[in-house]
Amino acid sequence: MSTTHGSDLSTWPTGRLLAVAARLVEQRWVAVLGGMGLTHAGLIALHTLREGPLPQRTLARRCQVTDQTMSRTLDRLVKAGFVTRSPDPADARRQLTRLTDEGRTAHDRAVRAEPALLGVLGDDAAFRASLLELITQLSTDG
Template sequence: MTVSTAPEPDRSTWPTGRLLAAAARLVEQRWVAVLDGMGLTHAGLIALHTLRDGPLPQRTLAQRCQVTDQTMSRTLGRLTRAGFVTRTADPTDGRRHLTRLTERGRAVHDEAVRAEPALLGGLGDDEAFRAGLLDLITRLSAGD
């Protein structure tokens, strides 16, 4: 079998879906490298972001992050071991626990948020770009 060494066609000819997939992969690869240096995963960052306004029960956190309870349990285990969150009994319902950010968790979240614009070549601060992404996500989510 012969492997082609022909150059990849001009990206301007790629279908939009391929462009979106390529962009998503590139951003994800950059995020993984940066977050790893902070002791975080992408899932962990999403959980920290969701907890920034106050403590939540695990199930509510999982729902807001759009993951299963099992996935959230593993994510929270890593975040707890890293000292980014604590889990304590809910004073209003002893059967569940509340997860809250620690100061260390808030600091690493803030650090990750500050790192984002550089990962996106400055696009993270571009309001028109963000508005376009939000519009795309809203339109695509409407079919769910």
């Protein structure tokens, strides 16, 4: 196994390997998304809006963030032209957030970029299945 900073990675505990791998993937992913005018939070919002317009509070809940965090994320997405906000015909007190054609294109580009980012992993389906199993198991154990 290769070394990092003179340390034999094969001797590292699994938890450390997972943490370092996650940090390295996140750093690359942030750079890729930044080149598209997106953030990770913005991509999650675009992904959630693919099914149709949503009020900000519902979008925040589905993305598992606070209303304030979603507000800042949506401000950036509106400025980039990826989403629009308009009054909700069913309730004039709230606004609906809608994905624009540019937002749908940005989302699609990001989804297509992911395999190249993770191509080093080989079988993407098997890796994703392992991650899903790990996350599900750890989520239900606590």
